Structures are given as C-alpha cells and as structure tokens.
Amino acid sequence: MAEITKVALDAMGGDNAPAEIVKGAVDALSREKSLYLFLVGREDAVKSELSKYDYDKERLEIVPASEVIEMAEPPVNAIRRKKDSSIVVGMKLVREGKADAFVSAGSTGAVLVGGQVIVGRIKGVERPPLAPLFPTENGVSLLIDCGANVDARPSHLVQFAKMGSIYMEHVVGVKDPKVGIVNIGAEEEKGNALVKETFPLLKAEKSIHFIGSVEARDIPRGTADVIVCEAFAGNIILKLFEGVGKTLISEVKKGMMSSFRSKIGALLVKPALKSTLKKFDTAEYGGAPLLGLNGLVVKTHGSSKAKEISNTIVQCVTFKKQKINEKIRESIQAEAAAEE
Amino acid sequence: MAEITKVALDAMGGDNAPAEIVKGAVDALSREKSLYLFLVGREDAVKSELSKYDYDKERLEIVPASEVIEMAEPPVNAIRRKKDSSIVVGMKLVREGKADAFVSAGSTGAVLVGGQVIVGRIKGVERPPLAPLFPTENGVSLLIDCGANVDARPSHLVQFAKMGSIYMEHVVGVKDPKVGIVNIGAEEEKGNALVKETFPLLKAEKSIHFIGSVEARDIPRGTADVIVCEAFAGNIILKLFEGVGKTLISEVKKGMMSSFRSKIGALLVKPALKSTLKKFDTAEYGGAPLLGLNGLVVKTHGSSKAKEISNTIVQCVTFKKQKINEKIRESIQAEAAAEE
Numbered sequence: 175m176a177e178i179t180k181v182a183l184d185a186m187g188g189d190n191a192p193a194e195i196v197k198g199a200v201d202a203l204s205r206e207k208s209l210y211l212f213l214v215g216r217e218d219a220v221k222s223e224l225s226k227y228d229y230d231k232e233r234l235e236i237v238p239a240s241e242v243i244e245m246a247e248p249p250v251n252a253i254r255r256k257k258d259s260s261i262v263v264g265m266k267l268v269r270e271g272k273a274d275a276f277v278s279a280g281s282t283g284a285v286l287v288g289g290q291v292i293v294g295r296i297k298g299v300e301r302p303p304l305a306p307l308f309p310t311e312n313g314v315s316l317l318i319d320c321g322a323n324v325d326a327r328p329s330h331l332v333q334f335a336k337m338g339s340i341y342m343e344h345v346v347g348v349k350d351p352k353v354g355i356v357n358i359g360a361e362e363e364k365g366n367a368l369v370k371e372t373f374p375l376l377k378a379e380k381s382i383h384f385i386g387s388v389e390a391r392d393i394p395r396g397t398a399d400v401i402v403c404e405a406f407a408g409n410i411i412l413k414l415f416e417g418v419g420k421t422l423i424s425e426v427k428k429g430m431m432s433s434f435r436s437k438i439g440a441l442l443v444k445p446a447l448k449s450t451l452k453k454f455d456t457a458e459y460g461g462a463p464l465l466g467l468n469g470l471v472v473k474t475h476g477s478s479k480a481k482e483i484s485n486t487i488v489q490c491v492t493f494k495k496q497k498i499n500e501k502i503r504e505s506i507q508a509e510a511a512a513e514e
Numbered sequence: 515m516a517e518i519t520k521v522a523l524d525a526m527g528g529d530n531a532p533a534e535i536v537k538g539a540v541d542a543l544s545r546e547k548s549l550y551l552f553l554v555g556r557e558d559a560v561k562s563e564l565s566k567y568d569y570d571k572e573r574l575e576i577v578p579a580s581e582v583i584e585m586a587e588p589p590v591n592a593i594r595r596k597k598d599s600s601i602v603v604g605m606k607l608v609r610e611g612k613a614d615a616f617v618s619a620g621s622t623g624a625v626l627v628g629g630q631v632i633v634g635r636i637k638g639v640e641r642p643p644l645a646p647l648f649p650t651e652n653g654v655s656l657l658i659d660c661g662a663n664v665d666a667r668p669s670h671l672v673q674f675a676k677m678g679s680i681y682m683e684h685v686v687g688v689k690d691p692k693v694g695i696v697n698i699g700a701e702e703e704k705g706n707a708l709v710k711e712t713f714p715l716l717k718a719e720k721s722i723h724f725i726g727s728v729e730a731r732d733i734p735r736g737t738a739d740v741i742v743c744e745a746f747a748g749n750i751i752l753k754l755f756e757g758v759g760k761t762l763i764s765e766v767k768k769g770m771m772s773s774f775r776s777k778i779g780a781l782l783v784k785p786a787l788k789s790t791l792k793k794f795d796t797a798e799y800g801g802a803p804l805l806g807l808n809g810l811v812v813k814t815h816g817s818s819k820a821k822e823i824s825n826t827i828v829q830c831v832t833f834k835k836q837k838i839n840e841k842i843r844e845s846i847q848a849e850a851a852a853e854e
Binding site for chain 1: 650664698705706707709729730732734735746747749750751752753754755756757758759760762763764765766769770772773775778779780781783784785786789790791793
C-alpha cells in the first residue's frame with residue numbers, strides 16, 4: 175500500500191473560502207488515493223460546503239478552528255493572538271507530525287510568520303524562502319525568494335539556490351536544473367553589493383548547476399530553471415509579471431472588440447488564444463512552497479479557486495514521496511560539515 | 515523668432531547606425547524648425563547617408579569623430595581612451611555650450627559615464643538618474659532610476675522624485691504628477707531598509723505629490739506618474755516589462771497561427787491589434803533622459819530606428835523650451851538652502 179500523505183488545509187483562507195477550498199479538497203481526494211485531508215476552519219461552514227459533495231469520508235476530517243486571520247492584519251500579532259485561527263491550528267498539526275503539509279490561500283504574511291514560528295526551520299536553514307513557480311516560454315521556472323524577509327545576505331542566497339534546485343529536480347522533474355542569479359547585466363562584475371558577493375559563492379558551489387547572471391528580460395524566456403534573488407527583487411518580479419500580463423491581455427481583448435471586423439476575428443481566434451493564455455495562468459502550477467521548514471507549507475494565491483487548491487494538494491504528495499525535506503536537510507548539513 | 519535648440523547626435527551609436535540615425539535626424543529637422551543638429555561620427559559614412567535626403571543644410575553640420583565605442587567595451591575605459599569617439603566628441607559639444615543636448619543609441623554604460631565625467635552634474639545633484647518613460651493603461655509613467663549606479667541612498671531617491679516630477683510636469687505635460695515609491699506592499703512599514711528610510715523623507719517633501727508605495731503589479735496600470743526606485747530595481751522593472759511583453763505577444767501570435775480557423779481570425783483582428791500594440795511600443799515615447807546634468811543627455815534604445823531618433827530629438831526642444839535644467843537647479847538649490 176502506498177504511503178499516506180496527510181495535508182492540512184486552511185479552509186478559511188483566501189477570497190473564495192470556504193467554498194472553493196472545500197471543492198478543491200474534494201477534487202484532490204478523488205484524484206489522489208494516497209491522500210488524507212484535514213479541513214481546518216469553522217465547523218458549520220465547512221460542513222455545509224462538504225454536504226454538497228460525495229467524497230471518501232474515511233480520508234477527510236474536519237479540525238475545528240473558530241478564528242480567521244484577515245488579509246490586512248499585522249502577521250506577527252495575528253499569529254501570536256489568534257491561537258484558534260485556521261492558520262495556527264493547521265500549522266500545529268504539521269509541527270506535531272499529524273500532518274505532512276499545510277496549504278493556505280490566506281494572508282501571505284501570516285503564513286510566512288507562522289511557518290517560521292510554529293512549524294520551525296530545518297536545522298541549518300538560515301531563512302526559509304517562498305518559491306513560486308511561474309510560466310515561461312520553456313515551461314516553468316522557480317523564483318526564489320519572494321517572501322517577506324528582505325535585505326538577504328549572500329549565505330541566504332546560496333541556500334536558496336540549493337533548496338530551489340532540489341525542488342525543481344525532484345518535484346517539478348527538471349533534470350540538473352540551471353540556476354541563475356537576477357542581475358542587471360550578464361557580466362560577472364556587474365550588480366549591486368549583494369549580487370557581487372553572492373556570485374563567486376554560487377560559482378564555487380558544486381551541488382548546483384550555476385549558469386551565472388540572468389537579466390530580467392530573459393526571465394520570461396526560461397533561461398534558468400531556478401532564479402535566485404533577494405525577496406524585494408523577487409516580489410517585484412513576481413508581481414510585475416502578473417501585472418504586465420494582465421494589462422497586455424486586457425488591452426489585446428479591448429483591441430479585438432474595437433471594430434465589427436475585429437469582433438468577428440476574435441470569435442475565430444478565441445479557442446486558440448485560450449489555450450495559449452492558459453499556459454500563462456499561474457493557477458495551473460499550484461501554490462508556492464515555503465522551503466526549509468520541518469514540514470511543507472504552501473501558499474496559494476489569495477484568489478485561488480478549486481483547481482489551484484487541488485493542484486497544490488497533489489503537489490504535496492510528490493513533495494513527500496520525493497523526500498524533499500530529507501534532501502534539503504542533507505544538502506544543508508553537508509554545507510555545515512564542509513565549513514567545520 | 516523662436517529660440518534655437520542645438521542637438522548633438524551620436525551618428526555611430528546603436529544597431530542601426532548610421533543609416534537610421536541620419537534618417538531620424540533629417541526627419542526631426544523637417545518637423546521642428548527651431549532645431550539645429552550636429553551629426554557626430556565618421557564623416558564619409560555620415561555624408562554618404564545624408565546624400566540620400568533633401569534637408570535644410572543650414573541647420574545641420576557634420577562634426578567628425580573617427581572612433582566608435584562598442585557596446586561591450588568597459589565604459590570607464592572607453593570614455594577615457596577613445597577621445598575621438600562620437601560619444602566623447604558629442605558630449606564635449608554640450609559641455610562647451612555649443613549644443614544643448616546629446617542623443618545616443620550607443621552603449622548605455624558609456625553614455626552614463628560620459629554624462630557624469632564630461633557633461634558634469636548640476637551643482638547639488640548627488641547622482642544623475644536615467645529615467646525612461648514606459649507605456650501604461652493610463653498613458654506613460656517615468657521610471658527613475660534605471661541607470662548603472664546601484665545601491666542608492668535615501669537622499670538620492672528624494673532627488674530622483676523631484677527631478678522626475680519636474681520632467682513629467684513640464685516635458686510630458688502631466689499636471690501635478692503623482693509620485694510613488696516601488697515597494698512590496700502598500701503599508702508604510704513595509705519594504706527594505708532603503709525604502710523604509712526614504713518613505714518619510716518623500717512624505718515630508720512639499721514640492722512633490724507623493725502618493726506612497728506602489729506595488730509592482732500596479733505599475734502597468736499607471737497608478738503613479740513618477741515611479742521612484744533604486745537602479746537595480748529599476749533595471750529589473752524596465753527589462754522585465756519588455757521581456758514579458760515580448761513573450762506574451764509572441765505567444766499570442768503563435769496561438770493565432772495554430773489552426774486554419776484562427777489564422778482567418780488573425781487576419782481580421784490584425785489592424786485592431788496593431789494599434790493596441792503600438793501603444794506598448796517603447797519607440798513611440800522617445801529616449802530616456804539622464805537628468806541632473808549641465809545639459810541634456812538622452813539615451814535611446816540600441817535598436818532605435820529613425821522614428822525613435824526623431825521623436826527623441828523633438829523632445830530635446832521641449833526640454834530646452836521648458837527650461838527643465840533651470841527648474842532642476844532651483845529645486846535642488848532650494849533643498850540645499852533649506853538644509854542650511
């Protein structure tokens with residue numbers, strides 16, 4: 175019998191909770207037989223949503239949590255005070271070993287803080303990075319770090335590169351993933367102080383496949399599989415990527431609706447365009463893992479619908495099967511041993 | 515009679531020099547009667563291009579320069595050694611007051627170094643920012659700084675905000691331009707060390723219309739007219755903007771060509787899409803000024819064609835007519851006086 179992966183789900187997190195979260199959970203249960211789910215949240219609300227579906231009741235359990243952390247709450251305070259929130263209760267399941275993973279579409283800040291404070295870091299990991307996948311011309315790349323802790327040190331970036339490589343190779347299935355550092359020019363001597371200090375460290379790191387600097391204009395082309403950067407830059411890249419995409423697509427649509435002739439054309443190109451744009455739909459790729467913790471924590475988009483939730487839950491199974499955290503632990507401890 | 519604006523043009527800079535540069539120069543001369551041009555470069559090459567056109571010979575002069583600074587040359591060395599390059603000779607015309615402005619599609623690094631070393635900074639300006647305009651849903655925004663000097667200080671960013679506001683108001687014609695600082699969240703307490711230090715300074719600055727933090731996802735929507743950031747972030751934003759746009763447009767085109775039905779549709783939507791995409795064509799907006807120098811220096815895209823060169827030259831006339839440098843000088847000196 176296959177090993178069971180136990181995933182705790184924040185049933186109250188995100189714009190479409192609990193309806194889409196519950197729907198996604200039910201969908202994941204039917205897709206993946208080795209899955210056991212904890213739905214963490216307000217019992218009545220979750221029950222009422224669940225009553226709409228037929229699902230394997232032996233593999234799903236409701237864990238009551240009476241509070242909800244709102245998007246706008248200061249995260250440190252929220253984690254400290256709302257002990258009975260779905261995020262705190264769900265993360266405790268991971269800390270206590272009852273769940274392998276926690277998935278939330280709720281407040282990014284609270285998930286990041288909770289991950290560090292409740293789930294805790296793997297020994298040796300200096301800073302757990304948030305690492306979303308995003309679509310490129312070649313498939314997907316991992317952007318690491320997009321978290322909330324900015325002003326990183328070079329040693330952080332080296333760990334990001336190692337953890338990101340392990341994730342891309344064993345969860346996404348990219349053999350010998352290419353690692354690039356975000357820079358403002360291709361030459362080694364370019365960059366800000368952080369990049370200049372980090373570059374030689376990455377170059378010397380034998381466990382990764384470092385290809386040097388990646389300019390922002392090459393990121394969408396998929397030049398590197400693992401894109402290393404400090405979180406301020408990572409946030410800019412991720413959000414600008416979404417913003418430019420949204421603006422361009424809406425302008426293209428507006429353009430198509432501007433004349434009778436183009437409206438007819440739009441009807442004809444629509445099916446073909448739909449599949450193109452689907453490639454650039456981040457929901458296809460599931461949530462962003464917060465790596466380097468004693469358990470898996472995944473943040474999905476606040477606007478997540480059932481599909482993204484379901485895809486993210488299924489990712490957790492691969493994460494466990496591939497023993498990602500054991501691999502990260504070994505990699506980080508090898509580093510510590512080498513330094514002694 | 516209108517005041518004459520004298521523009522020195524790097525006839526040898528960029529991928530399409532000298533043909534497109536000369537063509538753009540001739541075009542600008544016919545558009546703008548108060549213009550006098552110096553074409554700086556290899557005399558025979560420039561003459562041979564000029565011989566193709568009819569133009570007002572009394573308002574155009576060739577200034578010989580035998581050398582060319584290549585794109586890949588280390589800029590500081592190139593400016594120091596190639597005394598007879600089109601960039602060095604052209605910038606000297608500005609320093610000596612013979613020209614009001616210098617326009618180049620050549621090496622960005624050399625233009626930035628030459629601007630500081632040869633043309634020189636306005637007294638009180640700590641760091642001259644490179645400030646390209648880019649298209650948004652609302653029109654255009656100015657992204658300041660995208661230069662080569664990274665790791666800026668808060669006082670630099672405050673000057674960028676002031677110079678950018680002057681440019682947007684008087685050259686682009688946006689009344690009371692909104693200034694935002696690039697950040698990873700809307701709240702005042704968010705950001706890296708630089709942003710946190712700069713935020714209250716911008717808030718206290720009475721000569722600008724500061725609206726607070728701007729998240730990268732809102733940049734394409736045109737939320738702010740002047741987007742202030744340090745050059746590492748600015749370079750990422752500018753290049754990712756171009757990269758995502760290019761990738762999406764090429765994928766949309768590929769999608770349209772994927773079936774017979776969609777090909778017919780593509781023919782019908784083409785004219786409408788063309789005008790939409792034109793809005794996102796950076797060539798429409800001319801080059802990026804390097805602000806805060808004793809004269810105007812403008813860098814255009816390396817791939818510039820005649821249209822961008824011509825638009826950029828015409829911008830220089832507005833820059834002079836609006837006395838932008840006088841306004842910058844006053845604004846910076848008011849700051850110095852206030853500090854005393």
